Amino acid sequence: MDKIRIGIAGYGNLGRGVEMAIAQNPDMELVALFTRRDPKTVKPASGIPVYSTNDAKTKKDEIDVLILCGGSATDLPVQGPEFASLFNTIDSFDTHAKIPEYFAAVDKAAKAAGKTSIISVGWDPGLFSLSRAYADCVLPDGNTYTFWGKGVSQGHSDAIRRVKGVKNAIQYTVPVPSAIEEVRKGTNPALTTREKHTRECYVVAEEGADKAQIEHDIKTMPNYFSDYDTTVHFITEEELRRDHSAMPHGGFVIRSGRTGANGETPQIIEYALNLGSNPQFTSSVLVAYARAAYRMNKNGDCGAKSVLDVAPALLSAKSGETLRKELL
Amino acid sequence: MDKIRIGIAGYGNLGRGVEMAIAQNPDMELVALFTRRDPKTVKPASGIPVYSTNDAKTKKDEIDVLILCGGSATDLPVQGPEFASLFNTIDSFDTHAKIPEYFAAVDKAAKAAGKTSIISVGWDPGLFSLSRAYADCVLPDGNTYTFWGKGVSQGHSDAIRRVKGVKNAIQYTVPVPSAIEEVRKGTNPALTTREKHTRECYVVAEEGADKAQIEHDIKTMPNYFSDYDTTVHFITEEELRRDHSAMPHGGFVIRSGRTGANGETPQIIEYALNLGSNPQFTSSVLVAYARAAYRMNKNGDCGAKSVLDVAPALLSAKSGETLRKELL
Numbered sequence: 001m002d003k004i005r006i007g008i009a010g011y012g013n014l015g016r017g018v019e020m021a022i023a024q025n026p027d028m029e030l031v032a033l034f035t036r037r038d039p040k041t042v043k044p045a046s047g048i049p050v051y052s053t054n055d056a057k058t059k060k061d062e063i064d065v066l067i068l069c070g071g072s073a074t075d076l077p078v079q080g081p082e083f084a085s086l087f088n089t090i091d092s093f094d095t096h097a098k099i100p101e102y103f104a105a106v107d108k109a110a111k112a113a114g115k116t117s118i119i120s121v122g123w124d125p126g127l128f129s130l131s132r133a134y135a136d137c138v139l140p141d142g143n144t145y146t147f148w149g150k151g152v153s154q155g156h157s158d159a160i161r162r163v164k165g166v167k168n169a170i171q172y173t174v175p176v177p178s179a180i181e182e183v184r185k186g187t188n189p190a191l192t193t194r195e196k197h198t199r200e201c202y203v204v205a206e207e208g209a210d211k212a213q214i215e216h217d218i219k220t221m222p223n224y225f226s227d228y229d230t231t232v233h234f235i236t237e238e239e240l241r242r243d244h245s246a247m248p249h250g251g252f253v254i255r256s257g258r259t260g261a262n263g264e265t266p267q268i269i270e271y272a273l274n275l276g277s278n279p280q281f282t283s284s285v286l287v288a289y290a291r292a293a294y295r296m297n298k299n300g301d302c303g304a305k306s307v308l309d310v311a312p313a314l315l316s317a318k319s320g321e322t323l324r325k326e327l328l
Numbered sequence: 329m330d331k332i333r334i335g336i337a338g339y340g341n342l343g344r345g346v347e348m349a350i351a352q353n354p355d356m357e358l359v360a361l362f363t364r365r366d367p368k369t370v371k372p373a374s375g376i377p378v379y380s381t382n383d384a385k386t387k388k389d390e391i392d393v394l395i396l397c398g399g400s401a402t403d404l405p406v407q408g409p410e411f412a413s414l415f416n417t418i419d420s421f422d423t424h425a426k427i428p429e430y431f432a433a434v435d436k437a438a439k440a441a442g443k444t445s446i447i448s449v450g451w452d453p454g455l456f457s458l459s460r461a462y463a464d465c466v467l468p469d470g471n472t473y474t475f476w477g478k479g480v481s482q483g484h485s486d487a488i489r490r491v492k493g494v495k496n497a498i499q500y501t502v503p504v505p506s507a508i509e510e511v512r513k514g515t516n517p518a519l520t521t522r523e524k525h526t527r528e529c530y531v532v533a534e535e536g537a538d539k540a541q542i543e544h545d546i547k548t549m550p551n552y553f554s555d556y557d558t559t560v561h562f563i564t565e566e567e568l569r570r571d572h573s574a575m576p577h578g579g580f581v582i583r584s585g586r587t588g589a590n591g592e593t594p595q596i597i598e599y600a601l602n603l604g605s606n607p608q609f610t611s612s613v614l615v616a617y618a619r620a621a622y623r624m625n626k627n628g629d630c631g632a633k634s635v636l637d638v639a640p641a642l643l644s645a646k647s648g649e650t651l652r653k654e655l656l
Contacts, residue, residue, distance in 0.1 A: 327461045
């Protein structure tokens with residue numbers, strides 16, 4: 001059987017994760033890496049050829065699915081529609097408020113080109129979205145709670161790094177265990193932002209910086225920290241590197257619903273992730289959806305899609321018969 | 329908008345659950361109940377008309393989806409293919425070893441009639457199958473563990489009731505907490521049957537029966553109990569009715585996988601259900617899939633399907649746009 005030919009656009013943590021994930025999926029092969037850097041300076045671990053992003057269109061017939069590994073802030077809003085006019089694509093667009101607009105732009109480009117693009121793939125949006133959707137359909141009378149962490153928030157880490165006197169920093173979002181327990185009991189609590197998550201900051205201060213001032217500036221920062229119980233720990237650059245280089249993450253989606261003639265019966269659905277590496281896991285999800293995009297395009301199902309539009313069997317290398325036998 | 333017209337075949341716990349679930353889904357209406365009993369003796373809570381199962385075919389144009397609420401042992405193997413030749417159907421066929429054969433029979437009947445039948449819907453098979461499949465695709469290098477309970481096993485309860493001297497009984501399957509914890513840690517333990525679940529039996533003995541003998545007969549029963557650590561409690565008929573009439577159930581599907589260049593990164597996906605009522609929850613899943621069967625049939629997607637073949641968005645009463653906005 002011919003392998004599905006995969007391209008990667010962008011070689012950061014996510015691109016490297018896709019490269020490793022492809023090696024776990026024998027029905028796929030990696031054929032090209034596109035970068036905006038000088039291709040000669042990029043040395044992928046797998047030794048696949050590296051091209052300039054500008055030359056991507058010359059490879060359009062050699063790639064079945066292009067996995068976009070750029071960021072949601074500036075890369076994907078441009079690359080998403082652009083590449084959707086050349087390739088079947090997968091991306092992890094996660095700027096929630098802009099999904100409708102992004103979906104429309106990608107949909108237009110993909111439909112015009114007869115391509116299939118699955119957007120916002122990963123775990124949130126992605127697997128968490130699936131959990132929320134299935135649970136919402138099965139238990140229409142109920143509330144869904146999403147908790148994130150413990151894990152690094154890149155946006156919050158960046159915000160701390162912009163504080164005067166901060167040399168480096170990392171921020172963990174931590175769900176409040178008692179809140180999760182309360183939700184699991186089916187009491188449907190109304191939880192404030194502060195009651196759901198706490199924020200833990202590990203900060204390397206510049207020499208001679210006013211640590212009390214740094215701590216105050218972080219804790220009172222609007223939007224990012226002022227609505228949370230925030231803890232600030234000062235550590236050395238070496239401790240930061242040694243103890244905080246892994247990128248663990250995870251979280252919980254819990255649906256607390258009720259069934260019965262008078263809604264008298266509590267029903268709880270919980271989905272939880274405990275991830276050793278956020279980018280490696282996200283990449284693994286992207287790769288599974290690349291298989292689906294390839295198949296949907298073969299079936300003539302073009303345009304932009306989200307994970308909610310993809311039948312689970314399309315993600316698997318196994319046949320329908322094997323899936324029914326082994327996993328149903 | 330026209331409502332989706334639902335029929336129910338069989339009015340036991342599952343049929344009553346479907347009746348209650350339809351009331352939570354305003355885009356559907358219940359139009360007929362079919363029973364093998366004398367229709368005059370069946371009084372559904374919602375007051376919908378009751379017909380003999382034998383007259384079902386006269387109603388084929390008045391029902392969009394028929395939800396089959398019979399059992400897997402004797403009802404569905406006959407009813408499944410029979411009704412699939414008249415209606416779009418949903419069922420909860422759960423005799424695992426016979427799914428391929430059942431799928432083939434239903435597929436043949438449904439395709440010939442231009443109908444769509446989603447088989448083996450519920451939570452296991454059903455939502456647990458989805459969790460197993462998604463997790464298997466996302467983490468191809470790993471192991472999946474399914475734990476059931478705490479919940480009543482009807483088959484095991486029936487087995488106890490056949491023991492000499494037993495008047496009535498109920499059996500709970502209970503997952504072993506330490507085994508779940510071990511799996512969550514990512515150690516990928518090899519667990520024996522005994523290490524995964526224990527069995528708790530609540531038995532009402534006949535007057536003057538030999539309780540020691542009953543306990544021995546239960547604990548040594550092959551297939552059902554001899555491979556498990558089993559506890560037997562003798563209680564009164566009144567205690568059985570008072571403390572054991574609810575039908576709670578649930579369980580856990582845990583995928584323990586590894587990513588990274590050398591599989592060095594642990595990744596854990598967990599799906600858990602904590603159900604106040606097993607039949608009410610199962611019915612709620614059946615009803616959501618009825619919506620999907622209706623739509624798939626409108627789209628010309630005929631034949632037998634499992635939950636693995638159904639895109640999540642098809643289950644929801646919400647539009648694609650609303651789903652992307654609210655749940656993605």
